[in-house]
Amino acid sequence: MRFYPEQISTLSPEWVATRMAEFLREDLPAGDITSEAVISNQQELTAQIEAVESLVFAGAQVLPACLGDQCRVDLQVDDGATVAAEEVIAVVRGPAREILARERVTLNLVQRLSGIATLTRRFVELAQPQGVLVLDTRKTTPGLRLFEKYAVTVGGGHNHRLDLSSGILIKDNHLQLAGGITRAVAAARQSDGDLPVEVEVEDREQLLEGLAAGADAFLLDNMTPTQVEELVALVRADRRGQDIFLEASGGINLDNFAAYARTGVDGISVGALTHSVRSMDIRLELAV
Numbered sequence: 001m002r003f004y005p006e007q008i009s010t011l012s013p014e015w016v017a018t019r020m021a022e023f024l025r026e027d028l029p030a031g032d033i034t035s036e037a038v039i040s041n042q043q044e045l046t047a048q049i050e051a052v053e054s055l056v057f058a059g060a061q062v063l064p065a066c067l068g069d070q071c072r073v074d075l076q077v078d079d080g081a082t083v084a085a086e087e088v089i090a091v092v093r094g095p096a097r098e099i100l101a102r103e104r105v106t107l108n109l110v111q112r113l114s115g116i117a118t119l120t121r122r123f124v125e126l127a128q129p130q131g132v133l134v135l136d137t138r139k140t141t142p143g144l145r146l147f148e149k150y151a152v153t154v155g156g157g158h159n160h161r162l163d164l165s166s167g168i169l170i171k172d173n174h175l176q177l178a179g180g181i182t183r184a185v186a187a188a189r190q191s192d193g194d195l196p197v198e199v200e201v202e203d204r205e206q207l208l209e210g211l212a213a214g215a216d217a218f219l220l221d222n223m224t225p226t227q228v229e230e231l232v233a234l235v236r237a238d239r240r241g242q243d244i245f246l247e248a249s250g251g252i253n254l255d256n257f258a259a260y261a262r263t264g265v266d267g268i269s270v271g272a273l274t275h276s277v278r279s280m281d282i283r284l285e286l287a288v
Contacts, residue, residue, distance in 0.1 A: 005139050006166060007159050008149040015146075016065035023105045032101040043096040044285060049110075051083045053159035058117035058154040059110035062147070062218035063090055066106040079154045080117070089282065103284050111190035111279035112144075113151040119277050120155025123270055126257045135160045135247060139275040148274045159270060168192065169219065171200045181206060185213035198245070207231050211238055219269070225259040232264040 038073050049063070060079040067073055071094030077083055092099060094249050125135045136158040140148045149159045161167030170184045178184035181199055188197045198217035199210045210218060218235065228248050248260045249269035260268050 006162055007153055008146055008162070009153045011061045011146065011150050011255070013061070013065045016062055017068075019030065019147075020068075020102075020105070023109070023244050024102065027105050028101055032097065035097045035100045039100070041095075041097060045096040045099060046095065047091060047283050047284050047286050048088045048097060049090040049107075051085055051087050051089060052087050052283055053069045055083050055114045055282075056117040056155055056279040057081050057083045057087075057089060057127075058113040058151040061150070062113065063106065064112060066109065067092060067094070067102055068098060068195060078158070082121075091287070092284070099284075101108075105282060107282055108278055108279070110151050111146065111282050112141075112277070113147060113154070114280040114282065115277045115285035116142075116151035116273060117155035118280055119275050120152050120157040122254060123257060123268075123273070126254070127261050127268070130261045132261045132265060133158045133247075135267045135269040136273045137249075137271040138267050139271040141274070154271055157207040158267070159177045167198070168195050168199065171175060172202070174199045175199075179266075181209045181215075182213045185210065185215050193195050201231075204234070207234065211235065211240075211244075213229075215244075217245035217247070220246065220248045220265070223248070225256070225263055228260060228265060236264070265274075 013066065029030055044046045051057075057077050058079055060075055060077075064073045071092055074091045076088050076090055083089060110244060120134060124186045127134050136149060136157060147164070149162065152159060160279050161169065169187050170178075170181070170188060175181060175184055185197055185199065196216035198219060199206075199215045200219040201207045201210055202221055202223070207218060220231055223231070232246055234245050235246060238244070245267070246265045246271055247267040248263065252268055252270055252274065254261055257268065
């Protein structure tokens with residue numbers, strides 16, 4: 001990937017286990033009092049994690065660590081697989097109390113990640129004819145960013161910058177405070193000359209100023225497909241035009257995505273991948 005090389009395609013089991021411990025402290029501040037009251041400490045169970053609806057599964061790197069060392073998780077599908085309704089995702093064996101204590105938090109997380117992967121896949125399928133990258137944003141759930149960006153890559157999308165420390169993106173508020181595009185780009189170069197500089201622009205005049213200032217990439221924000229296409233042609237005609245990364249963003253959804261994909265941009269940022277996603281319906285059922 002030319003402009004956003006860092007992709008969250010793997011998650012450390014140790015990191016997932018640490019985060020899961022945090023999540024469980026929220027749900028089990030004093031233990032699972034219901035299960036402890038009615039289920040023997042020695043009781044074992046076998047359960048199936050099943051899709052209730054068709055979905056793209058994201059969670060192969062999450063489920064084992066979420067259910068803990070006392071449980072055995074036999075995954076039946078891989079990350080990125082399209083799973084049919086009623087299909088078994090995993091078989092879980094272990095202490096009944098342990099599985100039931102972890103069930104809700106585990107399902108909440110995998111349901112959300114599979115929702116992100118499923119929605120991302122729909123955008124990726126629309127992008128494929130033009131070879132456009134589907135990019136996520138920083139509009140993630142606080143505390144879940146790595147999980148959610150992992151789910152985007154599972155769905156076939158690409159991660160935009162991970163955080164404010166991993167890339168320079170000069171936006172409208174920066175421009176006002178820095179005194180314009182030319183000054184902002186120059187200051188960014190002096191601050192860190194190794195990082196590419198991307199500028200968010202809203203019209204032709206800003207784009208021309210950014211080109212003259214030597215920006216490496218542009219985010220074409222809140223424009224119509226026609227406006228985006230015109231600015232893409234302008235950039236490509238520049239002597240550096242083929243090396244400049246162009247992305248469109250703002251109000252782009254499944255209904256209008258194809259029109260933006262045909263404009264010639266390199267990537268399209270879609271905040272909805274993480275901020276407006278619907279969790280998929282996944283359940284845990286005791287095996288009979």
